[in-house]
Amino acid sequence: MLFSIRAGFSQSIAPKYSNEFLSIGVGARALGMGGAQVAASRDVTSAYWNPAALMGIQHKYEFTLMHSEYFAGVAQYDYLGFSTPIKNESQVAISLIRFGVDDIPDTRFLYDANGALNYNNIQFFNAADYALLLSYARDLSDKFKVGANAKVIHRNVGKFAQAWGFGLDIGGIYIHKKLTLGLMVRDITTTFNAWSHDAELVRDIYSLTDNEIPINSVELTLPRAIGSIAYDWKLGTNFSLLTVADLDMTFDGNRNTLIHNSVFSIDPRLGIEAGFQRIAYLRAGIGNFQYIKDFEGNESLNMQPSMGVGVVLNEKFQIDYALSDIGNVSETPYSHVFSVKVSLEKLDSEFRKFKGWDR
Numbered sequence: 001m002l003f004s005i006r007a008g009f010s011q012s013i014a015p016k017y018s019n020e021f022l023s024i025g026v027g028a029r030a031l032g033m034g035g036a037q038v039a040a041s042r043d044v045t046s047a048y049w050n051p052a053a054l055m056g057i058q059h060k061y062e063f064t065l066m067h068s069e070y071f072a073g074v075a076q077y078d079y080l081g082f083s084t085p086i087k088n089e090s091q092v093a094i095s096l097i098r099f100g101v102d103d104i105p106d107t108r109f110l111y112d113a114n115g116a117l118n119y120n121n122i123q124f125f126n127a128a129d130y131a132l133l134l135s136y137a138r139d140l141s142d143k144f145k146v147g148a149n150a151k152v153i154h155r156n157v158g159k160f161a162q163a164w165g166f167g168l169d170i171g172g173i174y175i176h177k178k179l180t181l182g183l184m185v186r187d188i189t190t191t192f193n194a195w196s197h198d199a200e201l202v203r204d205i206y207s208l209t210d211n212e213i214p215i216n217s218v219e220l221t222l223p224r225a226i227g228s229i230a231y232d233w234k235l236g237t238n239f240s241l242l243t244v245a246d247l248d249m250t251f252d253g254n255r256n257t258l259i260h261n262s263v264f265s266i267d268p269r270l271g272i273e274a275g276f277q278r279i280a281y282l283r284a285g286i287g288n289f290q291y292i293k294d295f296e297g298n299e300s301l302n303m304q305p306s307m308g309v310g311v312v313l314n315e316k317f318q319i320d321y322a323l324s325d326i327g328n329v330s331e332t333p334y335s336h337v338f339s340v341k342v343s344l345e346k347l348d349s350e351f352r353k354f355k356g357w358d359r
Contacts, residue, residue: 032308034285
C-alpha cells in the first residue's frame with residue numbers, strides 16, 4: 001500500500017490546517033521564545049514574523065540559516081534568509097523554507113506478478129513543502145513601520161501530486177519608547193494551492209483498498225492575524241530583559257486552542273529573553289495550548305514549552321539554539337533547532353531616515 005503523509009488529498013477546499021508548515025516558525029531565537037516574535041523580531045527573520053520589523057536591521061547585508069529535525073529525524077525543516085536596505089527608508093528580503101520527509105518507501109510493487117515478495121521493487125520518493133517569500137519594508141515615521149510579503153508555495157508528493165500557490169502577508173509596527181506593538185496578517189487575500197494529481201499511478205491500488213481516487217482541486221488558506229506586544233526592560237548597562245506576548249487568531253471556526261468559539265480561535269504565546277552585554281542571551285517561551293482528553297475522558301490543558309540560548313561571537317556572527325517540546329508524538333518529543341546569522345557592514349547611525357528603536 002502506498003504510504004501517504006499528505007492531508008492534501010482531502011477534497012475540502014478550505015481545510016483548517018492548509019499550508020500549516022508555514023506556521024512552525026523560523027529562527028532558533030524565535031522558537032526558543034515560544035514563537036512569540038511579531039513585535040520582538042529585529043533581524044532578517046522578520047521577513048517571516050513581521051516584515052515591517054526588517055527596518056530594525058542595523059547591517060547592510062544580513063544572512064541566516066536554520067536547520068531542525070522533527071519526529072526523531074523523520075522530517076527535515078530548513079530555512080535560508082537574506083536582507084539588505086534600499087536607500088535609507090526601505091528594506092527588502094528573500095526567504096526560502098523547506099519542510100520535507102525524504103526517502104518514503106513506495107511499496108505498490110512489493111509483490112511481483114507471481115505473488116512473491118520482491119524487496120528490489122521498492123522505490124523511494126520525497127514529500128516536501130516549499131515557500132519562497134519576497135519581502136518589502138518601509139519606514140513611515142519614527143513610530144510606524146510597515147511591510148509586506150509576496151509568497152510562492154510549492155508542495156509535492158513524489159510523482160503522485162503537486163501544488164502551486166500564491167499569497168500575500170502584511171505587517172505593521174508601532175514603537176513608543178520601550179513598548180512595541182506589532183500586527184501580522186497572513187494570507188490576507190486568501191492563499192490558494194492548485195493541486196494536480198497523477199491519478200493513474202494510484203488508481204489500481206486505491207481501488208483495491210477502497211480509497212478515494214484523488215482529483216485535481218484548489219485548496220484555500222484563510223487569513224489569520226497575530227497581534228503582539230513587547231516590552232524592553234532596561235536593566236542597567238550590562239543586562240536587558242525582553243518580554244513578549246502574541247495572540248494568534250484564526251477565523252475558520254472552532255479549533256483546539258485556549259480560547260475558541262464557532263467563529264474564531266485564539267492561541268496565545270509568551271516569550272522572554274534575558275541578555276548580558278548584548279553578547280549572551282537566555283530565552284524561554286510557551287505556547288500551543290491545547291485541551292487533551294485521556295482514554296477515560298478526563299480533559300487536561302497541554303502546552304508546548306521551549307528554551308534557548310544565543311551567543312554573539314563578534315559583530316559578524318551569531319549562533320542560536322532552541323530546544324522545543326513537540327509533545328508526546330514520537331520517541332524523542334524534543335526538537336533541536338540551530339541557526340546561524342551573519343551580519344556584514346554595519347550601517348552608520350545616521351543612515352536611517354527615521355529611527356524608532358535601538359535594541
